[in-house]
């Protein structure tokens with residue numbers, strides 16, 4: 187599990203702010219759901235034979251004897267919230283949330299046991315138009331962030347019925363090659379044979395390449411849904427590749443699945459992935475409502491931002507307030523609070539914890555401020571404060587306390603302009 191340190195926060199906040207604005211532009215509303223849910227919810231939603239449920243959940247029994255789990259993903263919890271708060275009844279919702287997810291995976295670069303997701307869900311929309319819009323929205327997100335090394339892969343998993351037929355064919359095919367399957371794939375053959383197609387084992391690639399394709403077994407409605415999606419993407423100008431082996435690791439998907447991958451992060455190449463889950467809400471006991479959504483891995487997207495050198499500079503102070511002498515140290519806090527009242531758009535940093543003049547100026551320099559405001563006993567006695575631009579050669583000036591805050595505002599404007 188990761189600490190996000192102050193030095194990394196500028197990237198995180200830039201990403202979060204950009205995502206929030208974008209989602210608001212597209213009409214999505216924020217929802218906040220609990221981190222802990224009943225274990226049963228994830229078993230039913232994600233599927234008993236998935237890696238997530240079989241091996242990766244942080245599950246514990248609470249004081250009341252109930253089995254609870256730290257959410258490994260957000261879709262199940264958001265659907266539970268929509269059902270238990272009576273949000274369905276034919277209504278449509280475009281929802282998003284951000285927060286930590288927990289999976290007990292083997293940690294490596296880009297893969298953590300606690301990681302953040304931006305999770306987006308559109309419920310009540312059956313057509314491929316919303317699928318396409320979600321992809322166009324993500325493409326726009328990369329453009330706004332200046333992230334270029336990402337590619338969109340799409341596929342259709344068809345309806346559960348079509349998949350059942352395909353699954354039988356696939357199992358028969360892999361049984362015919364059982365001796366060449368690795369142990370993971372042998373295990374998956376019983377519970378989740380489609381996941382074999384996802385195997386990264388190089389020795390499995392040849393058998394996988396010759397396996398029957400789900401895209402050749404789609405039901406006519408799913409075929410039409412997928413064709414319309416492809417046409418819409420072309421029309422919008424979102425580049426994509428059809429990847430018939432894209433299956434996803436969670437069981438609730440039907441029809442459209444998609445994944446944004448990158449070649450910039452090594453093995454953990456999925457930055458953002460999702461798909462349609464038309465059966466999930468009914469499966470969880472809600473009235474049958476279609477849904478589609480995706481989640482973006484925040485750590486991975488932040489890493490792409492850093493690599494692309496698109497992180498804005500961290501916010502610095504504008505004015506550093508130096509205090510010199512006993513009276514000035516006592517008067518400083520009140521004076522600075524009044525300046526903050528008068529100039530709410532200006533960032534003041536008051537020197538705290540003492541220090542001689544030289545130390546305080548060193549701190550002022552490191553703060554990034556453009557202007558130092560000097561409150562000294564001598565100045566106070568004369569009813570003035572001194573001001574010194576920090577980023578260029580310019581002499582110290584004085585401003586009557588009675589002329590604050592306008593005097594500081596003018597000096598700061600001058601100091602910042604010269605600096606720029």
Ligand code: HAM
Nearest residue numbers: 259261297298301456457458459460461479480481483
């Ligand atoms: P997922 O593919 O399991 O989908 O995860 C979505 C994204 O979360 C991945 O593409 C990846 O960027 C990030 N991610 C997953 N595991 C880790 C990890 N251990 N460390 C760092 N990042 C990780 C879902 O979770 C679905 N609920 C998405 C969805 C929403 N489908 C429909 N609606």
